[in-house]
Amino acid sequence: MSHKPRHWPDNVLYIQDCPYHRSVPKHARDFVLGTPTIKRSRQGQSGRANVIIRAITSPEHPAFGQYGLFAARKISPDTHIIDYVGEIHCEERPDSDYDISLHRYQDGLSIGVDASSMGNEARFINDFRGIRPKPNASFAERRNGDGELTMSIRSSKDIIKKGEEILVSYGKSWWRARSNDS
Numbered sequence: 516m517s518h519k520p521r522h523w524p525d526n527v528l529y530i531q532d533c534p535y536h537r538s539v540p541k542h543a544r545d546f547v548l549g550t551p552t553i554k555r556s557r558q559g560q561s562g563r564a565n566v567i568i569r570a571i572t573s574p575e576h577p578a579f580g581q582y583g584l585f586a587a588r589k590i591s592p593d594t595h596i597i598d599y600v601g602e603i604h605c606e607e608r609p610d611s612d613y614d615i616s617l618h619r620y621q622d623g624l625s626i627g628v629d630a631s632s633m634g635n636e637a638r639f640i641n642d643f644r645g646i647r648p649k650p651n652a653s654f655a656e657r658r659n660g661d662g663e664l665t666m667s668i669r670s671s672k673d674i675i676k677k678g679e680e681i682l683v684s685y686g687k688s689w690w691r692a693r694s695n696d697s
Protein backbone atom coordinates (compact mmCIF):
# COMPACT_ATOMS: atom_id res chain seq x y z
CA MET A 516 0.00 0.00 0.00
CA SER A 517 1.37 3.45 -0.86
CA HIS A 518 1.95 6.04 1.80
CA LYS A 519 -0.65 8.63 2.68
CA PRO A 520 -0.23 12.13 1.31
CA ARG A 521 0.53 15.04 3.64
CA HIS A 522 -2.57 16.49 5.37
CA TRP A 523 -4.45 13.21 4.99
CA PRO A 524 -7.17 13.05 7.72
CA ASP A 525 -6.82 10.30 10.34
CA ASN A 526 -10.49 9.33 10.11
CA VAL A 527 -10.44 8.68 6.33
CA LEU A 528 -8.92 5.58 4.77
CA TYR A 529 -6.43 6.32 1.99
CA ILE A 530 -7.12 3.96 -0.92
CA GLN A 531 -6.15 3.76 -4.60
CA ASP A 532 -8.75 1.28 -5.84
CA CYS A 533 -12.49 1.63 -5.38
CA PRO A 534 -14.10 -1.05 -3.18
CA TYR A 535 -17.71 -2.11 -3.92
CA HIS A 536 -20.39 -1.61 -1.26
CA ARG A 537 -22.93 -4.44 -0.80
CA SER A 538 -25.65 -2.17 -2.27
CA VAL A 539 -24.14 -2.59 -5.78
CA PRO A 540 -26.03 -5.33 -7.70
CA LYS A 541 -24.03 -7.78 -9.80
CA HIS A 542 -25.06 -6.29 -13.14
CA ALA A 543 -23.95 -2.81 -12.04
CA ARG A 544 -20.67 -4.16 -10.70
CA ASP A 545 -20.03 -5.98 -13.98
CA PHE A 546 -20.81 -2.78 -15.89
CA VAL A 547 -18.33 -0.75 -13.84
CA LEU A 548 -15.65 -3.47 -13.99
CA GLY A 549 -16.04 -3.64 -17.78
CA THR A 550 -15.17 -6.40 -20.18
CA PRO A 551 -12.20 -8.30 -18.83
CA THR A 552 -9.08 -7.32 -20.73
CA ILE A 553 -5.45 -8.18 -20.18
CA LYS A 554 -4.67 -6.59 -16.84
CA ARG A 555 -2.17 -3.85 -17.34
CA SER A 556 -0.08 -2.22 -14.70
CA ARG A 557 -1.74 0.95 -13.53
CA GLN A 558 1.44 2.26 -11.96
CA GLY A 559 1.61 5.96 -12.66
CA GLN A 560 -1.91 6.16 -14.09
CA SER A 561 -3.64 7.21 -10.89
CA GLY A 562 -2.38 10.76 -11.29
CA ARG A 563 -1.34 11.30 -7.69
CA ALA A 564 1.97 12.81 -8.84
CA ASN A 565 0.03 15.65 -10.51
CA VAL A 566 -1.54 16.96 -7.32
CA ILE A 567 -0.88 18.08 -3.80
CA ILE A 568 -3.28 18.65 -0.92
CA ARG A 569 -2.88 22.07 0.69
CA ALA A 570 -4.48 23.83 3.62
CA ILE A 571 -6.56 26.86 2.63
CA THR A 572 -5.01 29.66 4.65
CA SER A 573 -6.50 32.73 2.96
CA PRO A 574 -9.50 34.13 4.90
CA GLU A 575 -10.95 35.38 1.57
CA HIS A 576 -11.20 31.84 0.24
CA PRO A 577 -14.72 30.45 0.83
CA ALA A 578 -13.27 27.13 2.03
CA PHE A 579 -10.92 28.86 4.52
CA GLY A 580 -9.79 26.43 7.23
CA GLN A 581 -10.35 23.42 4.97
CA TYR A 582 -8.15 21.83 2.32
CA GLY A 583 -7.96 22.04 -1.46
CA LEU A 584 -6.29 20.21 -4.34
CA PHE A 585 -3.40 22.00 -6.07
CA ALA A 586 -1.24 21.29 -9.14
CA ALA A 587 2.08 19.72 -8.12
CA ARG A 588 3.41 20.44 -11.62
CA LYS A 589 2.31 22.15 -14.80
CA ILE A 590 -0.74 20.39 -16.24
CA SER A 591 -1.38 20.64 -19.97
CA PRO A 592 -4.83 21.51 -21.35
CA ASP A 593 -7.39 18.70 -21.78
CA THR A 594 -5.32 16.21 -19.79
CA HIS A 595 -6.25 13.51 -17.29
CA ILE A 596 -5.28 14.74 -13.82
CA ILE A 597 -6.46 12.11 -11.34
CA ASP A 598 -9.19 9.50 -10.87
CA TYR A 599 -11.78 10.13 -8.16
CA VAL A 600 -11.42 7.15 -5.83
CA GLY A 601 -13.98 6.21 -3.19
CA GLU A 602 -16.51 3.56 -2.27
CA ILE A 603 -18.73 2.52 -5.18
CA HIS A 604 -22.32 2.22 -3.98
CA CYS A 605 -25.95 2.30 -5.14
CA GLU A 606 -27.51 4.09 -2.17
CA GLU A 607 -28.88 7.55 -1.50
CA ARG A 608 -26.22 9.37 0.53
CA PRO A 609 -27.59 12.88 0.90
CA ASP A 610 -25.40 13.63 3.93
CA SER A 611 -22.11 13.02 2.13
CA ASP A 612 -20.28 16.04 0.67
CA TYR A 613 -17.86 13.66 -1.08
CA ASP A 614 -20.33 11.59 -3.10
CA ILE A 615 -20.33 11.96 -6.89
CA SER A 616 -22.45 10.26 -9.52
CA LEU A 617 -20.72 7.71 -11.75
CA HIS A 618 -23.66 6.36 -13.75
CA ARG A 619 -27.46 6.52 -13.78
CA TYR A 620 -29.65 3.80 -15.30
CA GLN A 621 -32.96 4.72 -16.91
CA ASP A 622 -34.82 2.67 -14.27
CA GLY A 623 -33.53 5.08 -11.61
CA LEU A 624 -30.65 2.98 -10.23
CA SER A 625 -27.70 5.22 -9.63
CA ILE A 626 -24.04 4.31 -9.11
CA GLY A 627 -22.06 6.74 -6.95
CA VAL A 628 -18.49 7.08 -5.72
CA ASP A 629 -18.39 8.25 -2.13
CA ALA A 630 -15.07 9.42 -0.70
CA SER A 631 -16.37 10.52 2.71
CA SER A 632 -14.80 7.66 4.67
CA MET A 633 -12.26 6.37 2.12
CA GLY A 634 -10.69 7.88 -0.96
CA ASN A 635 -7.68 9.50 -2.58
CA GLU A 636 -6.42 13.07 -3.12
CA ALA A 637 -9.29 13.87 -5.51
CA ARG A 638 -11.72 14.14 -2.58
CA PHE A 639 -10.15 17.51 -1.77
CA ILE A 640 -11.14 19.22 -5.01
CA ASN A 641 -13.16 22.37 -4.38
CA ASP A 642 -15.83 24.06 -6.49
CA PHE A 643 -14.76 27.23 -8.37
CA ARG A 644 -17.55 29.45 -6.97
CA GLY A 645 -16.16 32.40 -5.02
CA ILE A 646 -12.57 31.44 -5.94
CA ARG A 647 -12.14 31.91 -9.69
CA PRO A 648 -14.43 33.11 -12.50
CA LYS A 649 -14.62 29.62 -13.99
CA PRO A 650 -13.42 26.06 -13.31
CA ASN A 651 -10.05 24.96 -14.70
CA ALA A 652 -11.00 21.26 -14.59
CA SER A 653 -14.04 19.03 -14.87
CA PHE A 654 -15.29 15.55 -14.01
CA ALA A 655 -15.12 13.10 -16.92
CA GLU A 656 -16.04 9.43 -17.15
CA ARG A 657 -13.34 7.16 -18.52
CA ARG A 658 -12.32 3.51 -18.56
CA ASN A 659 -8.91 3.03 -16.96
CA GLY A 660 -6.14 0.65 -18.07
CA ASP A 661 -8.04 -2.28 -16.53
CA GLY A 662 -11.25 -1.37 -18.39
CA GLU A 663 -12.93 -0.20 -15.18
CA LEU A 664 -15.29 2.78 -15.35
CA THR A 665 -13.98 5.64 -13.26
CA MET A 666 -14.82 9.28 -12.73
CA SER A 667 -11.72 11.26 -13.44
CA ILE A 668 -10.72 14.89 -13.24
CA ARG A 669 -9.46 16.50 -16.46
CA SER A 670 -7.99 19.90 -17.10
CA SER A 671 -10.00 22.32 -19.22
CA LYS A 672 -8.73 24.24 -22.25
CA ASP A 673 -6.05 26.19 -20.38
CA ILE A 674 -2.75 25.17 -18.80
CA ILE A 675 -2.92 24.77 -15.04
CA LYS A 676 0.25 26.25 -13.61
CA LYS A 677 2.22 24.52 -10.88
CA GLY A 678 0.82 25.65 -7.52
CA GLU A 679 -2.60 26.69 -8.88
CA GLU A 680 -5.71 25.36 -7.17
CA ILE A 681 -7.56 22.77 -9.26
CA LEU A 682 -11.26 23.66 -9.31
CA VAL A 683 -14.31 22.01 -10.84
CA SER A 684 -18.00 22.84 -10.88
CA TYR A 685 -20.03 20.66 -8.54
CA GLY A 686 -23.11 21.79 -10.48
CA LYS A 687 -25.95 24.08 -9.47
CA SER A 688 -28.04 21.22 -8.12
CA TRP A 689 -25.26 20.26 -5.67
CA TRP A 690 -25.37 23.75 -4.15
CA ARG A 691 -29.17 23.99 -4.37
CA ALA A 692 -29.49 20.76 -2.35
CA ARG A 693 -27.35 22.29 0.39
CA SER A 694 -28.82 25.80 0.40
CA ASN A 695 -31.92 24.40 2.16
CA ASP A 696 -29.82 22.92 5.00
CA SER A 697 -30.43 24.72 8.25
Ligand SMILES: C[S@@+](CC[C@H](N)C(=O)[O-])C[C@H]1O[C@@H](n2cnc3c(N)ncnc32)[C@H](O)[C@@H]1O
Pocket residue numbers: 577578581582583612613638639640641642643644645646
Ligand atom coordinates in the same frame (compact mmCIF):
# COMPACT_ATOMS: atom_id res chain seq x y z
C1 LIG B 1 -15.57 17.44 -1.67
S1 LIG B 1 -15.29 18.52 -0.32
C2 LIG B 1 -13.90 19.44 -0.91
C3 LIG B 1 -12.74 19.35 0.05
C4 LIG B 1 -12.92 20.11 1.32
N1 LIG B 1 -12.54 21.50 1.12
C5 LIG B 1 -12.10 19.49 2.43
O1 LIG B 1 -11.17 20.10 2.97
O2 LIG B 1 -12.38 18.32 2.78
C6 LIG B 1 -16.67 19.59 -0.47
C7 LIG B 1 -16.72 20.65 0.60
O3 LIG B 1 -15.71 21.64 0.39
C8 LIG B 1 -16.21 22.93 0.66
N2 LIG B 1 -16.19 23.72 -0.58
C9 LIG B 1 -15.79 23.30 -1.79
N3 LIG B 1 -15.86 24.29 -2.69
C10 LIG B 1 -16.32 25.36 -2.05
C11 LIG B 1 -16.63 26.71 -2.45
N4 LIG B 1 -16.46 27.13 -3.69
N5 LIG B 1 -17.13 27.54 -1.50
C12 LIG B 1 -17.31 27.13 -0.23
N6 LIG B 1 -17.02 25.88 0.22
C13 LIG B 1 -16.52 25.01 -0.69
C14 LIG B 1 -17.62 22.76 1.19
O4 LIG B 1 -17.54 22.69 2.60
C15 LIG B 1 -18.04 21.43 0.61
O5 LIG B 1 -19.00 20.79 1.40
